[in-house]
Amino acid sequence: xxxxxxxxxxxxxxxxxxxxxxxxxxxxxxxxxxxxxxxxxxxxxxxxxxxxxxxxxxxxxxxxxxxxxxxxxxxxxxxxxxxxxxxxxxxxxxxxxxxxxxxxxxxxxxxxxxxxxxxxxxxxxxxxxxxxxxxxxxxxxxxxxxxxxxxxxxxxxxxxxxxxxxxxxxxxxxxxxxxxxxxxxxxxxxxxxxxxxxxxxxxxxxxxxxxxxxxxxxxxxxxxxxxxxxxxxxxxx
Ligand SMILES: Nc1ncnc2c1ncn2[C@@H]1O[C@H](COP(=O)(O)OP(=O)(O)O)[C@@H](O)[C@H]1O
Ligand SMILES: [Mg+2]
Numbered sequence: 001x002x003x004x005x006x007x008x009x010x011x012x013x014x015x016x017x018x019x020x021x022x023x024x025x026x027x028x029x030x031x032x033x034x035x036x037x038x039x040x041x042x043x044x045x046x047x048x049x050x051x052x053x054x055x056x057x058x059x060x061x062x063x064x065x066x067x068x069x070x071x072x073x074x075x076x077x078x079x080x081x082x083x084x085x086x087x088x089x090x091x092x093x094x095x096x097x098x099x100x101x102x103x104x105x106x107x108x109x110x111x112x113x114x115x116x117x118x119x120x121x122x123x124x125x126x127x128x129x130x131x132x133x134x135x136x137x138x139x140x141x142x143x144x145x146x147x148x149x150x151x152x153x154x155x156x157x158x159x160x161x162x163x164x165x166x167x168x169x170x171x172x173x174x175x176x177x178x179x180x181x182x183x184x185x186x187x188x189x190x191x192x193x194x195x196x197x198x199x200x201x202x203x204x205x206x207x208x209x210x211x212x213x214x215x216x217x218x219x220x221x222x223x224x225x226x227x228x229x230x231x232x233x234x235x236x237x
Pocket of ligand 1: 016021039040041042043044045046047048
């Protein structure tokens, strides 16, 4: 495992109004690793990611990123400091072109790279290069997902949060997204927290897993040790 954790959630509690959604969540992403957060619909996975990026405030416990308690930081500051986020449903700007969507990501880059989209992005996502002038909304679901990941990477994140990147996407494109994550892993510059319901995908990519049920982590460990009984009990419908 990586020597020091890039992300530590410590006894995190989050509520919507009166209802407590996350209960004492402890979760660690070691530096340079891929961790997955698994669980059925409605257990609190998206809430967890939103709290890490600062779109929701915790009511107890802490979010620690690269050694800093970021609880009171605004989302923009967290982005600049290196937390990249690809929301569930992708959330690209449908009326902007692919290039304009990418430029939005570039603006989040703290090193002020400024001078256009770097070539590595098109190496990772060749499909985007041929579509720069197209409206984001005209892309297929899979292409939009790739655009959303590319946009997040342009901020040069040290931690990338992916919320169900395979949701509603055809198998051939799922494979491409998997390859992209494998390459990111090999490059070793970004750690990843992956929320997934597609178990095999998470299994192949993640070094460690967390299983959530009703806002609590009920099982965690190395992905290679994730057993059939745990899957049956907490993940299959
Ligand atoms: N804006 C909201 N206001 C109130 N309750 C919400 C809101 N968003 C989500 N919830 C509730 O919080 C729980 C966790 O939701 P979510 O984090 O989206 O689950 P998951 O991503 O695991 O499917 C669910 O019970 C959901 O109904
Ligand atoms: Mg969700």
